[in-house]
Amino acid sequence: MAKKSTAKQSKAEVEGSNVLMLPPKYQNLKGKALEEALKRYEKMRYEYGEAVGVVAAQSISEPATQITLRAYHAAGRVQLVTTKGLPRLIEIFDAKKEPKTPSMTIYLEKDYNTAEKAHEIASKIKETSLKDVMEYDAIDLAEMVLEIKLNEEKLKNHFLDVNAVKNALSKSMATAEFEIKDDTTIIAKPKAKHYGIKDLQLMRTKLRDRHVKGIRGIKQILIEKDGEEWKITTLGSNLKKVLDLKGVDKKRTYTNNIFEVAEVLGIEAARNLIIKEALNTLREQGVDTDVRHIMLVADIMTHTGSIQAIGRYGVAGSKASVLARANFEETVKHLTKAAFKGERDMLTSVVENVIIGNAVPVGTGMIKVKYKD
Amino acid sequence: MGLVFVNGQLMGKVSDLEGLRKEIIENRRKGRLPKHLNVYLLDDRDELHINIDGGRVLRPLIVVKDGKSLLTDELKEKLAKGEITWKDLFDKGILEFLDADEEDNAYVAVSEKDLTPEHTHLELDPATILGIEASLLPFPEKNRGDRLNYGSRMVVQASGIYLKNFLIRDDTASQLLVYPELPMAETQTVEATGLATHPSGQNLVIAVLSYEGYNIEDALIVNKASLERGMGRSYFMRTYVTEARKYWGGQEDIIAIPTSDIRGLRPEKSYSKLSEEGIINVEEYADSEDVLVAKISPIRFIGIQEELRIGISNKRDNSVVVRKGEEGIVEKVILTENENGEKIIKVTVREYKVPEIGDKFATRHGQKGVIGMIVPEEDMPFTKDGIKPDIIINPHAIPSRMTVGQLLEIVAGKAGALMGKRIDATAFKGDEKEIREMLKQAGFRDDGREVLYDGKTGKKLEAQILIGITYYQRLYHLVSHKMHARSRGKVTLLTKQPTEGRSKEGGLRFGEMEKDCLIAHGAAMALKERFSSDKYKFYVCKSCGVIAYENKNKGRLECPVCKGSEVKEVEMSYAFKLLLDELLSMMIYPRIEVK
Numbered sequence: 001m002a003k004k005s006t007a008k009q010s011k012a013e014v015e016g017s018n019v020l021m022l023p024p025k026y027q028n029l030k031g032k033a034l035e036e037a038l039k040r041y042e043k044m045r046y047e048y049g050e051a052v053g054v055v056a057a058q059s060i061s062e063p064a065t066q067i068t069l070r071a072y073h074a075a076g077r078v079q080l081v082t083t084k085g086l087p088r089l090i091e092i093f094d095a096k097k098e099p100k101t102p103s104m105t106i107y108l109e110k111d112y113n114t115a116e117k118a119h120e121i122a123s124k125i126k127e128t129s130l131k132d133v134m135e136y137d138a139i140d141l142a143e144m145v146l147e148i149k150l151n152e153e154k155l156k157n158h159f160l161d162v163n164a165v166k167n168a169l170s171k172s173m174a175t176a177e178f179e180i181k182d183d184t185t186i187i188a189k190p191k192a193k194h195y196g197i198k199d200l201q202l203m204r205t206k207l208r209d210r211h212v213k214g215i216r217g218i219k220q221i222l223i224e225k226d227g228e229e230w231k232i233t234t235l236g237s238n239l240k241k242v243l244d245l246k247g248v249d250k251k252r253t254y255t256n257n258i259f260e261v262a263e264v265l266g267i268e269a270a271r272n273l274i275i276k277e278a279l280n281t282l283r284e285q286g287v288d289t290d291v292r293h294i295m296l297v298a299d300i301m302t303h304t305g306s307i308q309a310i311g312r313y314g315v316a317g318s319k320a321s322v323l324a325r326a327n328f329e330e331t332v333k334h335l336t337k338a339a340f341k342g343e344r345d346m347l348t349s350v351v352e353n354v355i356i357g358n359a360v361p362v363g364t365g366m367i368k369v370k371y372k373d
Numbered sequence: 374m375g376l377v378f379v380n381g382q383l384m385g386k387v388s389d390l391e392g393l394r395k396e397i398i399e400n401r402r403k404g405r406l407p408k409h410l411n412v413y414l415l416d417d418r419d420e421l422h423i424n425i426d427g428g429r430v431l432r433p434l435i436v437v438k439d440g441k442s443l444l445t446d447e448l449k450e451k452l453a454k455g456e457i458t459w460k461d462l463f464d465k466g467i468l469e470f471l472d473a474d475e476e477d478n479a480y481v482a483v484s485e486k487d488l489t490p491e492h493t494h495l496e497l498d499p500a501t502i503l504g505i506e507a508s509l510l511p512f513p514e515k516n517r518g519d520r521l522n523y524g525s526r527m528v529v530q531a532s533g534i535y536l537k538n539f540l541i542r543d544d545t546a547s548q549l550l551v552y553p554e555l556p557m558a559e560t561q562t563v564e565a566t567g568l569a570t571h572p573s574g575q576n577l578v579i580a581v582l583s584y585e586g587y588n589i590e591d592a593l594i595v596n597k598a599s600l601e602r603g604m605g606r607s608y609f610m611r612t613y614v615t616e617a618r619k620y621w622g623g624q625e626d627i628i629a630i631p632t633s634d635i636r637g638l639r640p641e642k643s644y645s646k647l648s649e650e651g652i653i654n655v656e657e658y659a660d661s662e663d664v665l666v667a668k669i670s671p672i673r674f675i676g677i678q679e680e681l682r683i684g685i686s687n688k689r690d691n692s693v694v695v696r697k698g699e700e701g702i703v704e705k706v707i708l709t710e711n712e713n714g715e716k717i718i719k720v721t722v723r724e725y726k727v728p729e730i731g732d733k734f735a736t737r738h739g740q741k742g743v744i745g746m747i748v749p750e751e752d753m754p755f756t757k758d759g760i761k762p763d764i765i766i767n768p769h770a771i772p773s774r775m776t777v778g779q780l781l782e783i784v785a786g787k788a789g790a791l792m793g794k795r796i797d798a799t800a801f802k803g804d805e806k807e808i809r810e811m812l813k814q815a816g817f818r819d820d821g822r823e824v825l826y827d828g829k830t831g832k833k834l835e836a837q838i839l840i841g842i843t844y845y846q847r848l849y850h851l852v853s854h855k856m857h858a859r860s861r862g863k864v865t866l867l868t869k870q871p872t873e874g875r876s877k878e879g880g881l882r883f884g885e886m887e888k889d890c891l892i893a894h895g896a897a898m899a900l901k902e903r904f905s906s907d908k909y910k911f912y913v914c915k916s917c918g919v920i921a922y923e924n925k926n927k928g929r930l931e932c933p934v935c936k937g938s939e940v941k942e943v944e945m946s947y948a949f950k951l952l953l954d955e956l957l958s959m960m961i962y963p964r965i966e967v968k
Contacts, residue, residue, distance in 0.1 A: 054893040339961040350892055354900065357908055357946035363895015 049366035051350075053300075056293035060282075064089060067285040082235075082256070088281045092274060095301065095309035097259055102237035104218070105254045108230055112247035118223050118230040121247050123159045125234065126221045128213040133158055133165065135184070137208070139200050145189040146204055152184055160213060162186060168212040176203060215241040239264045258307060267302050274298040274307075321345050323352035375419035380426045390414055390421045394478075397423065402436065402466030413474035424472060431470035432501075433463075434481060434494040442485055442495050443467040468497075484801075500562070500800040508562040510737045511785075511798030511844075512778035520776050523739030531735070531846035532607045533573025543612045543707060543719050548726075548849045550574070551606040556737075556844035557786040558798040574846035575604060576786060580754065580762035580825065581771070581839040585746070592745025593734055594765035596753050604763055605728040605847045610704060610721055615666050615693045617716040624671040626691065628652065628716065631669050636689040639664065643694070652718060657703050659695050665703070665720045666693040695722060697876075698853065731852030734845050738779040740770055741848070754825040754834065761828070762840060779843065784808055784821035786842030791815035869907040869947040880906070909947035912940040918964025920950070941967040 019027055019034070026037045046052055067085050082101040083091060091099055106125070108118060135149040155161060162180050169188070170178045179187045188207065190199055220235035237257040243250050243264070255261060256277055262270035275291065275298045282289050300315055301308050308314040312329045319325050322338040322345045337343075347353055350360045359365040375390040376383060387393050397412045409431060413422045435444045444467055451457045462468045471479060471494070481494045483502060488495065500508055506525035507513055513521050532548035539549060553572040556563075563569050577599070584594045595604075617626040629651045630644050643664045646657050651667035653659060670691035695701070701724030709717045728734075728744060735741035753761040771780065781803065785796040788811035797803065809819035817823070822837040857875040865872055871880035883903050891900040912921040914932030921940040924931040930940045943965065953963045 049895055051892045051895060054889050058889065058893055335956070335961075339956075344966075354888060354904055355946070356949045357901070357904055357944070359897045359901045360892060361897075362892055363897050365895075365897025365901075 049361075049363045051362045052296060054350075056296045059289050059293040060089075060278075060297065063282065063285075063287040063289060067282075067287060084281065085285055089278065092258070092278050092281070093297065093301075093310045095258070095307045095314060099237075099257055101235060102217075102255065102257045102260075104232075104234045104237045104239070104242060104256075106232040106234065106242060107249040107252040107254075108232075109247050109249050113228075113230055115223075115225075115230065117247060118232060120159060121245060122221050122223050122232050123157075124214060124245060125218050125232065125242060126158075126214045127211055127216055127218050127236070128158050128160070129209050129211050130165070130169065131208040133160060133212065134208070137204055139197065139204065141197070144195075144197075144200065145187050146200055146207070147181075148186045148188060148207070150184045150186065155184070158213060165212050169207065169210055172210045173203075173207065176207075218242075262302075262307055267305055267307075270307060271298045271302040274301060319349070321347070321349050321352045323347075323355050324349055327351050327355060375421060377421045377423065379423045381422070387421065390419065394421060402469060404464055404466070408463060408470055411470075411472040411475040413472075414478055422474060424474060429472040429474075431472050432476075433468050433470055433497060434479070435468055435497060436466060437482065437488060437492045437495050440488050440490040440492060442488065444495075500560070500802065503800055505562065505566060508560055508800060509566075509568065510778070511556070511558045511560060512781050512803050513800045514778075515781055515803075516738055516778040517775050520739040520774060520778075523741075524735075524737050527735045527739065527741060527846065527848060528573070528737060530848040530850070531573040532849050533846070534571045535573075537570070539610075540705075543614075543721060544610070546609070546611050549608045549610070550847060551608065552603050554844075555795070557789040557842050558782045558796040558803075558844070560799040561797065561802075562799065574844045576790070576842050577604065577763040577845045578760060579764045579766055579783060579841065579843050579845075581766055581768050581783075582754070582825070582834070582836075583767060584748070584754075584765045587746035588742075588765055588767040589745075589769075591740070591742035591767065591770055593742045595728065595744050595747050596750055596761060596763050597747045598750035598761075599763040600728055600747065605732075605734065605845070607726045607847055609701070609724045609726050609851070611696070611699065611701075611724075612719050612721045613665055613693045613695075614717065614719050615668055616711065617668065617718075618670075619713070619715060620671060626671075627669045627688075628666060628718065629669060630667045631688075631690045631692075634688075635669055636672060638690055639692065639694075643692075652706060652708075653703050653720060655703050655706055658701075659703060659722060660700050661697055662694050663700075664692040664694050665722070666718050668692050693718075693720065697878075698856075700724060726851060726853070728847065729852065731856070733848040733850040734764075735848055736779055736782070736843050736845060738776040738782070740766070740774070740776060740779055742766065742770075743852075748828075752828040754828050754838070756823045756825060756840065760840070764845065780821075780839070781805065781808070783839060783841030783843050784812065786844070787817070787821055787840070788812045788815070790842050791817070864907070868951060869909065871906055904946065907947040908944055909950055910942060910944050911950065913943050913965045913967050915939040915941055915967055918966055919962075920953075920965075943967060 019038070022037060022041055026034075026041075029037050064086060067089075082088075082103050083099065087100070106121070108121065112118070112121065130148070133150055133154040135151040135154075137146060137148045139145075140147050150162060150165060155165070162183055162185075166178045166180055166186055169186070170176070175192070176188050176190050181187050188203065189195075190203060192199070215238045217238045218234045218236040222233045224231055224233060237255045237260055239253075239255045239257070239260045240263075242248055242253060256273075258270050258273050258277070261273045275294050278294045278297070279289075279291060282294075297310065301310065308318070310316065316328050317325065319328075322334060322343050326334040326338075328351075345352055347356065347358065348361065350362055353360045353365075374386055374388055377385055377387050377390070377393070391414065394412050394414050397406065397410070400406045401408065401410055407425060409429075410423065410425045411429070411431075413424070414420075415422065435442050437443065444462065448457070448462070448467065452459070452462070459468070463470075479493045480491055481496060482488045482492045483496050484499045485495060496502060503513060506528065507521050509528055510516075510521055510524050516524075531550075533550045533553050535547060535549070536542065539547065550573065552575065554575045555569060555572050556574065557576045559569075588594045600606075617628050619625040630647055630649075631638055643662065644667055646653050646659060646663060647667055648654050653663075653665045659665060668691045669688045672687050672689045699722070701722040704721040704723040706721075707717075707719040709719075711717050726732075730744050730747060733741060733743050750761055753765075755761045770776075782798065785798065785803070785808045788808045789796045792811050792815060794811075796808065812819050812821065818837075820839075821841045822839050825834045825838040825840065826832065827834060855875070859871070859878055859880050862878050862880070863872045864870060873879040873882065888900065888904075891897075891903065912930050913919070914921050914935065914937060916937060916939060917932050917934040919932060919934050921930045921932050921938075923929075929938050931938055932940065953965075956963050
C-alpha cells in the first residue's frame, strides 16, 4: 500500500504526467529523477512514421541467425528436454498447433506444499496406462478369459488399487466385463455371447494402452524442490484438466502450449505467453532483444482474436495489398485470385510502393512539404 | 552361419565366416590370391564381403604378428642396400594393401613403439595417416586441424609450374610463377609425389611486426625492391577459342577482316594488329578489346526494318576480342579443325603480372592475406646485417589461429638458409631442437628473433622481432581480375534494369534485405532513388486505366480502348509496367487508376 501512495504522490508532482506509462520499477521515482526518467522515456518512444514492424523483424531475425540451430540435449540429467533455441522460436512464430515438446510447470497451493502431497498430485497428473502397473496379462484358454496380473509395488507407487484399476478399465471399455479375482488380479472378458481367441487377443492389446489414471497427454513428470517450494514439471500439456485439480495453484501454473492457453484463458493470455516464451527462448541463447519488438509481433499475431502465424498462411498472407502478397510467396496464386475477384490495390503500404517505384509511406515519405505562397 | 558376398553379390552361406576370412587373408599374403583382393567381416550382420572390383582406394600397411612388425631391421637394411625391393615385401606378405572396408577389421598402430599384441597392422610411417594434400604442409602436427584444411585448400590455388608442358597446352586460363623455388622446409611427401619438380612459391624473408597499420586484417606489407627483383611475378595466360562454322543454307563464318559494309563493325584500330588472314600474329601486343581473330558471321535474325536498309550486307562482325580489362602478348596461335572439317582457331594471350596492392598471398599454414602496402626498400626495417624483410605480417595473425607450425617454419627456414641446408618438415619428424642448435651455431638467437632498426628513423625497435624465411605462395586471385565499379551503364533489354556481373559491367544489387534497412531508417527518398534505376514515363487513360499510345495521324495521345485522349502522365518502374503488360497478355486486365 505504501508503494502505491508514493506513486500517486509523484504522479501529482508532474503535470499531465505519463508516470503510469513508465516501467513499474521507475514509477516510484521522485522529483528530478522522475522528470529525467520521463524525459528519457519520451525520447525513447517511437516517432511518427517510424518503421516499427521492420525494426522489430530485424531485431528478432538478425540475432536468430546467430543462435545455434541445434537444440542441446542434456543427456543423462534428471531433466525434461524441451525444444530450445531457433527451433522453438520458429515454432512460436509459426504458431504450431502443438509444440514439439509441450511442457507444464505446476505450482501447488500453500496447504499442498509438501513432498507427499506433491507426489500424490503428480500421480494424479501423470498419464498411467494399464501396462504401467501390470505384471503380466495372459489369456486363459480353458476359461476363455483374460487374466490381468497387477504389480503391487507399482500400484502403490501410482496411488492405485485393484478397484480403481477395474473401475477405470470398465469405464474406458464398455464392451468388456471386469471382475476382481484377488488383490492384484483382474479377470476380463468380452460382453458378447460368442467370441474367439482372436477377440481376446485384440482386447488384450487394446487394454494395455488403456488409461487407468492421470491426465491424458502428460507423459513424463519431474517433481522438484525450488527453494522452499515444490513444483511439478511435466512433458505433455493439458491445462484445462490440470487446473481442475485440487491443490494446484491456478494463478501460477504454466504451460508452453500457446493454443491451449488461448482456449482456456483467452487470447490476451496467449499474447502474454507468446511474449514470454519468445523472450525466454532468446534470453536463453544470450540474445538481448528488447521486449517491445516481441510485443509488437505478439500483438500482430493475436489482434484478430485468434492466433495467426507469421508467414504465408498467417499475417503475411492476409495483407491487404495484392502486390505485397504477390511479392512475398505464391505470386501466381495471389495474382490469379486478385484477377478473379477484381481486387484493387490502394498502394497504401510499403512493399507495393517499392514495386511501382514510389516513395514509401514511412519515415520521410510520410510527410509532405507545403510551400508558402 | 553367415552370408558371403563377392563384389556385393550374394554367393552363398558359410558356417565359419571368421575362419574363411583368416584363410583368405593368409592365402593372399602367400601370393595365392590377388594382392588387391580384400575381405571384410561385418560382425553384427554376419556377412563377409569379398571385394576384387575396381575403383577401391588401397593403401599399403605393414603386417603385424604378435605385436611385432614383420618389417624387421634386417629387412630394412636390405631394402636400403637395394638387395630387395618393395615388391618383394608385398610378395612375401610383409606389406599388404587394405581397402577402406578391410581397414574396418584392422587395428593399425601409428608408430612402432605403440605396438601391442592386438594390433594387426602398422603404418609405414606416422606421416602416412595424413592424405597427400595435408602431408604437403610443413610441421602439420604443430598446427590446429582447421588450419591444415585451409592450408591445403590454398596450396591448390597457388600459381607455380602446374604442368611442365604448359607451353603446348591450351588451357582456358592458367597462371605460372616466374621464379618458383623449392621450399626451405619441405616434407618427404613432396619428393615422393614428384611435386618437387612443380614448385609453387618462393622463400621470402618475413618479419612479424606492425608497420604503419597497413597490415591490419591480415594484409601484407611488401618490400618494393623485392617486387622489382621479381618476387611473386607471374604470367597469366588465357586462351580464346573460335570456330568458323558452316550453317544451314550454305551460309558460313568467314575468318577475315570485315569490310565497311558489315554490321557491328569495330573501330579500325581494333583490327590494326591482324595479319592479312584476319588472325593476330604471335608476340604481338594486344590491348583490352583488341581483335584477336576477325570473324564475319551471318546475322542471326533478319528484322523487317533492317532488311530495308541499303548498302549493308547481311553479315555481322563476330570477332574474338581480348576481354575487357585484360591485355597481353600473344603467346601462340593454334589452327586446327574439328570433326566436321570446320576451322578452329585458338589464341593464347600471356600477361605479365607484377604483384600489386590487393593481390593475394598465402603460406602453407592457412595464413592468407592481400598486399596492403608496397614500401620502398629504404623504409623497411633492417637487422644489424642489413637484412630487410620481403614481407611484414601482422602479429595478430598468430595467437587466435595458433599456427605454431608457421612460427617453426620461419625459424627453420632461417636456420636452413644460414646453414645452406633444406629442413625436413614431415609430420612427426621435424626436430625443433636441431633447428635451434643450427641457429645458435650460425650465431643467432635460437628463437629466430633479432634486433630490428626502423628504416625511416634508424632507431632501434624496442622489441626483438621474429624474422626468418617462409614459403609464400601467390594465389590466383588477382585484384585486376576482380576490381569493378559502375555508376551508369548497360541495362538489360527486358526489364531496363542494370545488368548483373563484372563481365557485363553490371551493377551491385541492392537487394530485399538492404531495402528493409532503408525502410527501417525511414529513408523513403533514398529508397526511391535506389529503386529508380528503371523508372519509366508513360501515359494512362483516365477512364480506362490502360497505357495510351501516340496516334501520329491525329497528333495526339490516345487510349487504345476508348480512343479518348484524356490521359495522364505517370512515372513507374519499368519492371512493373512489364508485369502489367505480361498480365495483359494473359487476358488479365490490370487498370491504373489516376486522379
